[in-house]
Amino acid sequence: MKKIMNNPENVVDEMLEGLLLAHSNKLKSIRKDNRSLIRVDAPVKDKVGIVTGGGSGHLPLFLGYVGKGMLDGVAVGDIFQSPSSQQMLDVIRAVNSGKGVLNLFGNYGGDVMNFDMASELADMEGIQVESVVSTDDVASMPKGQEEKRRGVAGMFYMYKLAGAKAETGASLEEVKRIAEKANKSIRTMGVALSPCTLPAVGRPTFHIEEGKMEIGMGIHGEPGVKTGELESADSIAETLVNSILADMPVSAGNDVSVLINGLGATPLEELYIVYRKVHKLLEEKGIHVYSRYIGEFATSLEMVGLSVSILKLDDELQELLDAPFDTPFFSQN
Amino acid sequence: MKKIMNNPENVVDEMLEGLLLAHSNKLKSIRKDNRSLIRVDAPVKDKVGIVTGGGSGHLPLFLGYVGKGMLDGVAVGDIFQSPSSQQMLDVIRAVNSGKGVLNLFGNYGGDVMNFDMASELADMEGIQVESVVSTDDVASMPKGQEEKRRGVAGMFYMYKLAGAKAETGASLEEVKRIAEKANKSIRTMGVALSPCTLPAVGRPTFHIEEGKMEIGMGIHGEPGVKTGELESADSIAETLVNSILADMPVSAGNDVSVLINGLGATPLEELYIVYRKVHKLLEEKGIHVYSRYIGEFATSLEMVGLSVSILKLDDELQELLDAPFDTPFFSQN
Numbered sequence A, B: 001m002k003k004i005m006n007n008p009e010n011v012v013d014e015m016l017e018g019l020l021l022a023h024s025n026k027l028k029s030i031r032k033d034n035r036s037l038i039r040v041d042a043p044v045k046d047k048v049g050i051v052t053g054g055g056s057g058h059l060p061l062f063l064g065y066v067g068k069g070m071l072d073g074v075a076v077g078d079i080f081q082s083p084s085s086q087q088m089l090d091v092i093r094a095v096n097s098g099k100g101v102l103n104l105f106g107n108y109g110g111d112v113m114n115f116d117m118a119s120e121l122a123d124m125e126g127i128q129v130e131s132v133v134s135t136d137d138v139a140s141m142p143k144g145q146e147e148k149r150r151g152v153a154g155m156f157y158m159y160k161l162a163g164a165k166a167e168t169g170a171s172l173e174e175v176k177r178i179a180e181k182a183n184k185s186i187r188t189m190g191v192a193l194s195p196c197t198l199p200a201v202g203r204p205t206f207h208i209e210e211g212k213m214e215i216g217m218g219i220h221g222e223p224g225v226k227t228g229e230l231e232s233a234d235s236i237a238e239t240l241v242n243s244i245l246a247d248m249p250v251s252a253g254n255d256v257s258v259l260i261n262g263l264g265a266t267p268l269e270e271l272y273i274v275y276r277k278v279h280k281l282l283e284e285k286g287i288h289v290y291s292r293y294i295g296e297f298a299t300s301l302e303m304v305g306l307s308v309s310i311l312k313l314d315d316e317l318q319e320l321l322d323a324p325f326d327t328p329f330f331s332q333n
Helices: A008-022 A085-095 A109-124 A155-167 A172-184 A233-245 A268-284 A315-322 B008-022 B085-095 B109-124 B155-167 B172-185 B233-245 B268-284 B315-322
Strands: A027-029 A036-039 A049-056 A073-079 A101-106 A129-134 A186-194 A212-215 A226-229 A255-262 A288-295 A304-313 B027-029 B036-039 B049-056 B073-079 B101-106 B129-134 B186-194 B212-215 B226-229 B255-262 B288-295 B304-313
Touching: A008 A027, A008 A049, A008 A073, A008 B268, A036 A085, A049 A085, A049 A109, A049 A155, A073 A085, A085 A101, A085 A109, A101 A109, A101 A155, A101 A172, A109 A129, A129 A155, A129 A172, A155 A172, A155 A255, A155 A304, A155 A315, A172 A186, A172 A315, A186 A233, A186 A255, A233 A268, A233 A304, A255 A268, A268 A288, A268 A304, A268 B008, A288 A315, A304 A315, B008 B027, B008 B049, B008 B073, B036 B085, B049 B085, B049 B109, B049 B155, B073 B085, B085 B101, B085 B109, B101 B109, B101 B155, B101 B172, B109 B129, B129 B155, B129 B172, B155 B172, B155 B255, B155 B304, B155 B315, B172 B186, B172 B304, B172 B315, B186 B233, B186 B255, B233 B268, B233 B304, B255 B268, B268 B288, B268 B304, B288 B315, B304 B315
Parallel strands: A049 A073, A049 A101, A101 A129, A255 A288, B049 B073, B049 B101, B101 B129, B255 B288
Antiparallel strands: A027 A036, A036 A073, A186 A212, A186 A304, A212 A226, A255 A304, B027 B036, B036 B073, B186 B212, B186 B304, B212 B226, B255 B304
């Protein structure tokens, strides 16, 4: 895999420099190393601050979701590496308007440990801090052990819903309740057809044989839960939808939102081919697709593959999902 | 290259079916074969209709630009193939509100021939039709033969500017003037690092050796104008910016908009690394980057590479560029 870069060691720094040159009207850096970024208007008065953080290589995750109606700040790690607790703490401090801060992040060892430490330090400074960890990947752990699952692309919905709630001026407790409810209502499963290459390593992170695919892939370049035959688009859609529905309480008459997420190198055309089948499968079961997001929301560099996320809606979540947002990467009127 | 699809022959039909299931609130089909799509509210009263068309495999080009503030309809061909003149004619008829129709498309043999025929037939039916052909690829023909150049990602700006003008209720003549002015003010140049694979063929369209790149690539899977050593991101940015600036009358004090377009499999991180250098090179020359678009705007399936487009702005184009638009793939407030 050939890459467009300068020195591999500078990939994240140069990406961040480009990002800040491009979006200085929406984002600002609060550290010399640019690893802590916040909304230009943060702290937003009378609003709970929402913070995320995680490794690089997943654009638009994580920093693409900082903006009005979504998140207030982000700590940025190296490729697939957790940012430091100090970088997180700097973001927490900078977005706190006095109404408290909610950390939302994926369930990965380094991120959990560093956010725990940052929260403790912030608490000692008198900042009210809560955390909700995203655990939407059904393939990563069996039913009954939901809290041990990884966080993948469905995190988008948690950001969106909690972000919309925070914009209403709700309390930290209320915004946290929405984030928890969102996480409980989201399931994701994906497949990877070929791996990605870390810029500093120069060779693929694992190998997938011709004619095979990994089922239940992670988003950090790790292999899937199991290897299977490469199936047709319709068959992949069926596997993913059936696994998700077997794991969540959605039934005929329910409204859902669907996210089809490309992992990096999968053409948008293929995402629509999969959406076609996902839509039909759900409608056949009497489940109504209220809205959908199709594109790249959480990538792993140039990995080939996709994931499907389903969010179960009720009136409260539906209203929050429809609320406007505006980030450098996405907007919704 | 592994693909997520069913029968390769059905890729375009199934993609269109998925697209129409996903975006029925914004797009509708006017043919049984779904190869002619229009805005749900077309024909828009007292507005010039704007039509495009071209092969599939370039999402979000072409059909991603149909929507309020952009285009009214699109004829959709097979992968990298022109749609038929009949498919184009159906779109032209359907978007004509009585104020005439403007065809905007890239300079490729099949598209030019079929749009010429469709325009003639529409004219015989009493529909006023004009065409402007996009020719922004500086690498495809030398200076002095601009009208023979290919149309690539810079077409986005022609759609945007003409689309905004049409929304004001301007006459066909006026909208055409803006499209021509836009095309004269846009230059694009790109590089490809690896090729793409046609679903029905199953092997790459051409070969690029390890350590090499194609300079001045097309967007139909064809090789570039010349092969060179794979350079650093900064060096690629310099080559592209210098070639573009040598070709267009932009100088210190001018405002420009910059489009960094990924060809399919290039991570967004790399596009920002290139934007960083492009921004610095322009600012060093006293050229002000008024706005920028960074992402995938015209792809070639899973090709690896990118292009840089520069649009020279004046007050008139700046105002049109800032106007809102809303399509299934993009929106701007």
